[in-house]
Amino acid sequence: xxxxxxxxxxxxxxxxxxxxxxxxxxxxxxxxxxxxxxxxxxxxxxxxxxxxxxxxxxxxxxxxxxxxxxxxxxxxxxxxxxxxxxxxxxxxxxxxxxxxxxxxxxxxxxxxxxxx
Amino acid sequence: xxxxxxxxxxxxxxxxxxxxxxxxxxxxxxxxxxxxxxxxxxxxxxxxxxxxxxxxxxxxxxxxxxxxxxxxxxxxxxxxxxxxxxxxxxxxxxxxxxxxxxxxxxxxxxxxxxxxx
Numbered sequence: 001x002x003x004x005x006x007x008x009x010x011x012x013x014x015x016x017x018x019x020x021x022x023x024x025x026x027x028x029x030x031x032x033x034x035x036x037x038x039x040x041x042x043x044x045x046x047x048x049x050x051x052x053x054x055x056x057x058x059x060x061x062x063x064x065x066x067x068x069x070x071x072x073x074x075x076x077x078x079x080x081x082x083x084x085x086x087x088x089x090x091x092x093x094x095x096x097x098x099x100x101x102x103x104x105x106x107x108x109x110x111x112x113x114x115x116x
Numbered sequence: 117x118x119x120x121x122x123x124x125x126x127x128x129x130x131x132x133x134x135x136x137x138x139x140x141x142x143x144x145x146x147x148x149x150x151x152x153x154x155x156x157x158x159x160x161x162x163x164x165x166x167x168x169x170x171x172x173x174x175x176x177x178x179x180x181x182x183x184x185x186x187x188x189x190x191x192x193x194x195x196x197x198x199x200x201x202x203x204x205x206x207x208x209x210x211x212x213x214x215x216x217x218x219x220x221x222x223x224x225x226x227x228x229x230x231x232x233x
Contacts, residue, residue, distance in 0.1 A: 009156075035221060043125075045206065045224035091158060095213075095220075102147050102166070102213045103174070104222060106159040 003027065004094050006107035013082045013114055020067070021077040021110045023092035032096050034075040035104065036066065039089040048090075051075055082114045119143070120225035122207055128231045135194040137228050139207030146212035148190035149222060150174075150182060153204040165190055166212060197232045204229050 005024045013019040025034065036048045051059045051066045059066040067076040079086055089111050093104040123138035139148065147166050151159040151174075161174030163182040171182050179201060183191045190209075194201055208222040 004158075006158075033219070035219075037224075043204065043206075043227040043229075045208070045222075047219075047221040047223070050219040050221060093159075102210055102220065102222075103149075103161060103164065104159075106151075108156055108158040 002107075003105045004092055004107035006092055006110050008110045009108075010111045010113070013079075013112065015084060015114055015116050016081050018078060018080045019082055019112065021079070021090050021092075021112065023075045023077065023107060025073050025075060025092075025094050027073075027094065027096050029096045032094055034066070034068070035093040035095070036064070036075075036077045037091045037093065038086075039091065039109075041088070045091070049077070079112075084114050084116065087112060087114045120207060120209055120223050122205075122225040122228050124228050125226060126229050126231075128233065129194075129197050130233055131198060133194075133197050133232075135197050135230065135232075137192040137194075137205055137207075137230070139190045139192070139209075139225055140188055141190075141207075141209040141223070142188065143209065143223070144187065145209035145223075146187070147210045147222075148184065149208040149210075150180075150190065150192045151206045151208065152176070153206055153227070159206065162192065199232050202230060202232045 032053045034051045038046045049061045063080045065078045089109045091109045092107045120141045149164040150162045165171045165184040181193045205228045207225040210222045
């Protein structure tokens with residue numbers, strides 16, 4: 001079974017609109033962390049936001065927020081006020097356990113295109 | 117700023133050649149990782165290392181080996197390159213977990229796009 005599932009291969013959004021990128025995960029470990037990375041066409045992976053499994057509040061970083069629904073095992077990325085520079089691949093990833101492993105499991109990614 | 121560098125952005129090799137991909141990080145990170153990225157498959161872990169001379173297999177180690185002689189450098193080796201190893205290769209590094217660092221995110225290099233003919 002897939003540990004990280006991103007069901008949207010591609011998404012389009014108009015500039016200045018909000019967009020939600022979906023991510024569901026599967027783990028039996030009560031301790032885990034969820035990450036979102038952005039990969040522009042240049043290829044480098046850029047860390048955006050992190051949510052720990054014990055965090056009481058949803059993570060936010062500027063225009064990025066994470067809609068964390070633990071019971072549903074979903075960790076959707078919300079980008080508010082989209083900009084043309086947000087066009088990129090977006091990857092959701094999970095780290096299982098706290099400190100005993102640093103490996104990340106990645107989803108297959110969502111390509112976001114922002115149009116004027 | 118954390119800097120992870122990779123020796124080449126683009127590389128073209130012939131089937132059967134021995135290929136070395138080099139990765140260097142300047143943040144004194146204990147962990148280093150090699151991934152390959154293919155369309156529709158996301159990033160898959162090939163090998164990782166949590167200390168000098170230590171290595172552990174990831175999800176797809178077949179056809180690859182690694183070397184970590186110095187803390188800052190992690191090399192990926194294709195002993196005999198094959199066409200199915202044509203891919204984007206990404207190196208990453210991070211601190212060792214469990215040391216009080218909250219997110220402990222991985223920092224990535226720019227990637228090497230390898231073509232094997």
